[in-house]
Amino acid sequence: xxxxxxxxxxxxxxxxxxxxxxxxxxxxxxxxxxxxxxxxxxxxxxxxxxxxxxxxxxxxxxxxxxxxxxxxxxxxxxxxxxxxxxxxxxxxxxxxxxxxxxxxxxxxxxxxxxxxxxxxxxxxxxxxxxxxxxxxxxxxxxxxxxxxxxxxxxxxxxxxxxxxxxxxxxxxxxxxxxxxxxxxxxxxxxxxxxxxxxxxxxxxxxxxxxxxxxxxxxxxxxxxxxxxxxxxxxxxxxxxxxxxxxxxxxxxxxxxxxxxxxxxxxxxxxxxxxxxxxxxxxxxxxxxxxxxxx
Amino acid sequence: xxxxxxxxxxxxxxxxxxxxxxxxxxxxxxxxxxxxxxxxxxxxxxxxxxxxxxxxxxxxxxxxxxxxxxxxxxxxxxxxxxxxxxxxxxxxxxxxxxxxxxxxxxxxxxxxxxxxxxxxxxxxxxxxxxxxxxxxxxxxxxxxxxxxxxxxxxxxxxxxxxxxxxxxxxxxxxxxxxxxxxxxxxxxxxxxxxxxxxxxxxxxxxxxxxxxxxxxxxxxxxxxxxxxxxxxxxxxxxxxxxxxxxxxxxxxx
Numbered sequence: 218x219x220x221x222x223x224x225x226x227x228x229x230x231x232x233x234x235x236x237x238x239x240x241x242x243x244x245x246x247x248x249x250x251x252x253x254x255x256x257x258x259x260x261x262x263x264x265x266x267x268x269x270x271x272x273x274x275x276x277x278x279x280x281x282x283x284x285x286x287x288x289x290x291x292x293x294x295x296x297x298x299x300x301x302x303x304x305x306x307x308x309x310x311x312x313x314x315x316x317x318x319x320x321x322x323x324x325x326x327x328x329x330x331x332x333x334x335x336x337x338x339x340x341x342x343x344x345x346x347x348x349x350x351x352x353x354x355x356x357x358x359x360x361x362x363x364x365x366x367x368x369x370x371x372x373x374x375x376x377x378x379x380x381x382x383x384x385x386x387x388x389x390x391x392x393x394x395x396x397x398x399x400x401x402x403x404x405x406x407x408x409x410x411x412x413x414x415x416x417x418x419x420x421x422x423x424x425x426x427x428x429x430x431x432x433x434x435x436x437x438x439x440x441x442x443x444x445x446x447x448x449x450x451x452x453x454x455x456x457x458x459x460x461x462x463x464x465x466x467x468x469x470x471x472x473x474x475x476x477x478x479x480x481x482x483x484x485x486x487x488x489x490x491x492x493x494x495x496x497x498x499x500x501x502x503x504x505x506x507x508x509x510x511x
Numbered sequence: 512x513x514x515x516x517x518x519x520x521x522x523x524x525x526x527x528x529x530x531x532x533x534x535x536x537x538x539x540x541x542x543x544x545x546x547x548x549x550x551x552x553x554x555x556x557x558x559x560x561x562x563x564x565x566x567x568x569x570x571x572x573x574x575x576x577x578x579x580x581x582x583x584x585x586x587x588x589x590x591x592x593x594x595x596x597x598x599x600x601x602x603x604x605x606x607x608x609x610x611x612x613x614x615x616x617x618x619x620x621x622x623x624x625x626x627x628x629x630x631x632x633x634x635x636x637x638x639x640x641x642x643x644x645x646x647x648x649x650x651x652x653x654x655x656x657x658x659x660x661x662x663x664x665x666x667x668x669x670x671x672x673x674x675x676x677x678x679x680x681x682x683x684x685x686x687x688x689x690x691x692x693x694x695x696x697x698x699x700x701x702x703x704x705x706x707x708x709x710x711x712x713x714x715x716x717x718x719x720x721x722x723x724x725x726x727x728x729x730x731x732x733x734x735x736x737x738x739x740x741x742x743x744x745x746x747x748x749x750x751x752x753x754x755x756x757x758x759x760x761x762x763x764x
Contacts, residue, residue, distance in 0.1 A: 269642035270678075270707040272652050290600060296524040303600055309645075328531035329524075333596040335535045336562035342545065346523035378554040379547040380530075446557055 236508050237435070237469075238283030238478035239501045243276075246487040251279060253494050255501040258283035260480040264290070266310050276314050283478045284316040285370075285434065290334070291321040293354040293371065294341035297329050304361050311367055318477070319362055320370040320402045320434065323351070323390065338374055343382030343389040348396075355397040370400035370434050373426075375407040375451035379415070386411065387425040394429035400477070401430035405465045406438045406451055409458075413442075413449040423468050433475040437465055437500060438482040454485035456496060462503070469507040479504060535596035537563050566592050566606070573607025576631050580624045587614060604635040611635075623688040630689055630711075633682040633702040637709050640678050647677040652706055654762035661763040662756055665733065666749060672732050673752050675725040676760040678704035684713075705759035712758055721751045725761070 238258025241247050243265075251259065259281050266275040266286075276284070288307055291299045311319055324338030341347035359369050373390055382389070394401055403423070412419035427433075439455035442448070457465075469476060481500055488496070526545055533541040539555040546552070570588045578584055591610050598605065611628050614620070620628060641648045654674055664671055684690060684698045690713055700713045701722065714722065721743075725731075728739060733752070737745050755761035 268707060269638045269645070270648065270704050270709070272649060272706050294527075296520070296527055300600055325527055325531065327599040328528040330599060332528065332599045333532055333535040334599050334601050335531055335559075336566050336597055337558070339530070339534065339558065342523075342526065344523075346519040349520065350523060377558045378550045380526075380545050381547045446554070448554070448557075 235474050235476070237473075237476040237504060238281070239497065239504060240281065240283070240478070240480055241493075241497060242287065242436075242480050242482040244483065244487075247483070247493050250490060250493045250497075253497060255494070255498040257281060258285070258478045258480070260285045260287050260478075260482075261310065261314055261316065263288040263307055263310055266314070267306060274313050275310070280315075283318075284314055285318040285320060285478060285480065286311045286314070286316045287480075288319060288321040289338070290326055291354070291358060292324070292326040292338070293321060293358065294323065294325040294347055294351045295327055295329065295354070296350050298354050298357040300330055304358070308362065308365060308367070311362075312365070316367065318368045318370060318400070318434065320372055320400075321358075322372045322374045323393065324374045324376075340374060340376040340379060340386070341389070342380035343384045343386060345383065347382075348389060348392055351393055352396045355393065355399050359397065359399055368400055368432065370402040370432070371397075372402035372404050372436065373407050373411075375404070375410040375440075377414070377446075377448060385417075387417075387422050390426050391429040394426065398431060400432035400434060401426065402434045402436060403427075403430075403468055403472075404436035404438075405468055406436065406440065406457070406461050409461050409464055410440060410449045410451045419464055420467060423464070423471060427468075427472050427475075430472070430475060432477055433472050434477055435465065435468060435479040436482055437461060437479065452485060453482045456488070456492070457481075457499075462499070465500075466503050466507065469504060473508050532596065534559050534562075536593060563592055566597060570607050570610050573604050573635075574610060574631055576634075577624075577627050580621075580627050581614075587618070604638050608632065608635045608639075622686045626684045626686050626688050629682050629684065630700075633680055633700070633711075634709050636680040637678060637702050637704055640680060641704055644677055648704055651676050651678065651762060652704075654764040655705075655756075655759065657764060658756050658762045662753060665752060665763060669732060669734055671763050672730040673725065673736065674730045674762045674764060675722065676703045676705075676762070679760060701760065703760045710759055712760065718751070721748075721755075722760075730764075 240256045240258035242260040242262060261275055263286050290303060307319060322338045324340050326338050327334045341351060355371060362369050371393060408419045408422050437457050438451060438453045439457045440449055440451040441455055443450050479500055481497055530542050530545060537559045539552055539559055542555050543552055567588050588610060591613050595609060595613060611632050615628055651674060661671060680702050682700055684700055685696055687694050687696055690698055694713060698713045699719050700711055702709055702711050724740060733748055736748055752761055
C-alpha cells in the first residue's frame with residue numbers, strides 16, 4: 218500500500234467501532250515520528266524510563282489517548298511476589314506519564330527476592346504449581362496497581378524451549394486470564410514464533426485464549442528464521458512478516474471490541490523515517506478496516 | 512493439625528531456583544531434567560547465551576569510561592559475568608557497580624586505573640543516591656532553575672537561603688589522570704547531579720570546608736551562616752555561593 222493511500226485511510230474518521238489506540242513502543246530512535254497522524258498511543262518500556270536522575274516527564278509535553286507502561290522484571294511466574302520497591306517505581310513512572318495500563322510477561326526472570334536475575338524471561342512450566350504462583354502474583358500486582366486505577370495486562374512470550382508440563386500454553390494462559398481477570402497483551406509475533414517453533418496452529422491458539430480475556434492489548438514485531446537453530450527468533454529487528462500481518466488482522470477481527478491499544482515494537486536495525494511511518498500506518502489502516510462498520 | 516507448607520509450592524520453588532541460578536551463569540545442564548520431552552538443551556543454551564551477550568553489552572556500556580585504561584575490558588567483563596550472576600531487581604548501574612568492585616578485588620590496578628574505577632563508582636553512587644532521594648533531587652533542580660534570577664538578590668535579600676545539592680558524593684583521586692593540569696594529589700572530588708547529568712568538582716581545603724559547613728548547617732541565609740562561622744568573611748561566603756551556584760551544587764530559594 219502506498220503512503221498516499223495509507224494517508225487517506227488514516228484520515229477516515231467515520232463512526233469507528235472500538236478503535237484501539239495505535240502507536241510505537243517508544244525508543245529514542247522513533248521519538249521524532251510520534252506526531253504522525255497514525256499514532257495516538259504509546260508504550261513506555263519501564264526500564265528505559267527509569268532514570269534516577271530524570272527531571273522531565275519521559276514523554277515530554279506530548280499527550281496521547283493511551284499510554285501503557287511495559288515492564289520486564291515483575292517475573293510473575295517466580296515463587297515470590299514482586300518486590301515493593303520495583304512496584305512503587307513502576308507506578309511512579311506510570312503516574313508521571315499518565316499511563317492507564319501496565320504490562321509484563323508471562324514468565325520468570327529470577328528465582329527469589331534476594332536471588333538471581335537471568336536477564337530475560339523464561340516460560341513457566343505449564344503445571345498447576347506454576348499456575349498457582351503466577352495467579353497469586355498477578356493478583357498481588359493487580360491489587361497494588363488497582364488502587365491507583367491502573368489496569369494490568371500479561372503478555373504471552375516467545376520461548377526457545379519448554380519445561381515439562383501438564384497443560385498446553387494456551388490452556389495455562391486461559392486459566393491465568395480467567396482466574397485473575399487481568400488483560401491479555403496478545404503478542405501476535407510471539408504466537409507466530411511459538412507456533413512456528415513448536416508446531417501448533419496460531420489461529421487456534423488465539424481462538425482458544427481470547428474468550429478468557431476481558432481486555433486486550435496487541436504487540437507486533439518482526440524477527441527472522443535462524444536456519445542454524447531451526448527456529449523463528451523474535452528479535453524485533455525486521456519488518457513485520459506477512460503471516461504476522463494476517464494473524465494481526467484475524468486477532469483484531471476476533472477481539473475488536475476488547476482491544477484497547479496496539480503497539481509496534483522495534484529494537485534493532487531501525488528503519489528510516491519512511492519505514493517507521495509506513496509500518497505504523499499499516500497497523501492503523503488494518504485496524505480502521507476491521508473496526509469500520511460493515 | 513494443618514501443615515503450613517505446601518509440597519507442590521516448595522517443589523516449584525526448588526525447580527525455579529535451580530533453573531534460574533544455573534541459567535543466570537550460562538550453565539544449562541541442571542535444567543535438562545526439567546525440560547519437556549524432545550526439547551534440546553542447545554535451545555536452552557541459545558537462550559542463556561543471548562542473555563549473557565546482552566548483559567556484557569550493558570555492563571560495557573555502564574563502564575565505558577574504563578575503556579582507555581583497561582585494554583582487555585571486554586574479556587574482563589566476560590569473565591565477571593560467568594562468576595557473578597546478575598542480582599534480582601538489578602536496576603540501572605548496579606551490575607556495572609558490582610563489576611567495578613569485582614575488578615578491584617581480582618585485578619592489580621595501577622593508581623591511574625584505580626582512579627578511573629573510583630570515578631565510575633562515584634558516578635554510580637550519585638545515581639544510587641538520586642534513586643533513594645528522588646524528591647530531594649527534583650526539588651533541588653527546581654530551586655536551581657530559579658537560581659540564575661535569584662543570585663542577583665544574594666547580597667540584598669535577607670530571607671534568601673542557600674541550599675546544598677543533596678545528590679552528591681565525595682571521592683579522592685590519587686593521581687592527576689582525571690584532573691586538570693597542575694592539580695595537586697590526593698585531591699578531594701565531589702560528584703553531584705545537575706539535571707539529568709553528573710558533574711564533578713575538585714576542591715581545595717577551603718572549598719571543602721564550605722561545602723561541609725553547608726551540609727551540616729542545612730539550608731541557611733548568608734547572614735545566619737556568617738553568624739555561625741565568624742572565621743570567614745561575608746565576601747568569601749558570597750564568592751563561594753555564586754561559584755557553587757554556577758557549577759550546580761548550590762541553589763538559592
